[in-house]
Amino acid sequence: ASMIAVLRYGNGLPHFRLEGLQASIDDFSRLLALRVNDAHARRLRGSLYFHSSRSPEAKADFEAALRVDPDDSQALSDMATFHYRAGSRELAAPLLDRSITADAGNMRARSLRGVLRLEREQLAGARADFEAALEANPNYLPALLNLAICLDKLGEPGESLRRLDAVLERQPELAVALNARGVLHYKQERWKEALADLERAAALAPAQYAAQVRAPVEECRRRLNRR
Numbered sequence: 001a002s003m004i005a006v007l008r009y010g011n012g013l014p015h016f017r018l019e020g021l022q023a024s025i026d027d028f029s030r031l032l033a034l035r036v037n038d039a040h041a042r043r044l045r046g047s048l049y050f051h052s053s054r055s056p057e058a059k060a061d062f063e064a065a066l067r068v069d070p071d072d073s074q075a076l077s078d079m080a081t082f083h084y085r086a087g088s089r090e091l092a093a094p095l096l097d098r099s100i101t102a103d104a105g106n107m108r109a110r111s112l113r114g115v116l117r118l119e120r121e122q123l124a125g126a127r128a129d130f131e132a133a134l135e136a137n138p139n140y141l142p143a144l145l146n147l148a149i150c151l152d153k154l155g156e157p158g159e160s161l162r163r164l165d166a167v168l169e170r171q172p173e174l175a176v177a178l179n180a181r182g183v184l185h186y187k188q189e190r191w192k193e194a195l196a197d198l199e200r201a202a203a204l205a206p207a208q209y210a211a212q213v214r215a216p217v218e219e220c221r222r223r224l225n226r227r
Contacts, residue, residue, distance in 0.1 A: 015060055021052050039068040043075050050082065058082060074105035081112060081128035089116060107136040111143040125148045128129035141167055145177055152184060160184055179213065186216050 001122030028045035032038060046061030062082055065075040076099035083091040093116055099109035127150050133143035148163035164181040167174065182197030198220070199211040 021048055024048055037068050039065040039072055043078055071102045073099045073106045077106055077109035105136040107133040107140050123154050173204055175201045179209055191220045191223040
């Protein structure tokens with residue numbers, strides 16, 4: 001079982017309720033017809049386009065916001081997230097650096113740069129970014145979740161477990177965190193706890209985890225039946 005799915009959780013653009021997206025886009029469009037250089041409105045409309053799966057329009061709005069203010073930390077992190085989600089990490093990385101230079105407390109930029117560093121096994125840098133994101137907002141679950149993964153890779157399973165417990169206290173049915181904690185228990189040979197977490201993750205998100213956890217779940221059951 002793997003915890004790599006944690007890297008995909010919740011890093012990036014602001015989230016919006018799916019209903020009413022087009023009405024909100026229309027509202028921002030009317031505003032921008034009057035205030036064409038409103039970078040904040042451009043960014044927000046870009047995020048709405050992004051969550052409507054309208055990538056060309058989203059990219060155009062993020063680029064327009066950066067033309068108005070090339071050092072806008074939020075616009076830079078939005079553009080970086082766009083490239084990251086498109087698989088262009090080489091484009092995302094320098095934008096994140098610029099975003100953090102402009103605002104060291106930009107938690108989304110910090111968290112996503114931490115993800116990039118974690119993917120590249122740059123563990124000390126990743127840890128520093130996740131901790132900086134959490135200093136800006138202690139309740140930012142993506143950074144807390146990814147910090148747990150980083151700590152496990154750094155050989156600190158106890159600290160990793162503490163972070164995962166904190167995530168699940170806030171969102172008890174977050175499948176990605178249950179899977180991550182189940183994997184951690186499994187690696188520590190805590191078969192009962194691993195079985196409970198992995199089975200719950202698979203029940204909550206079968207398409208993502210049912211096949212992935214099958215082998216460790218069977219191993220947990222085999223170990224428990226020996227007792």
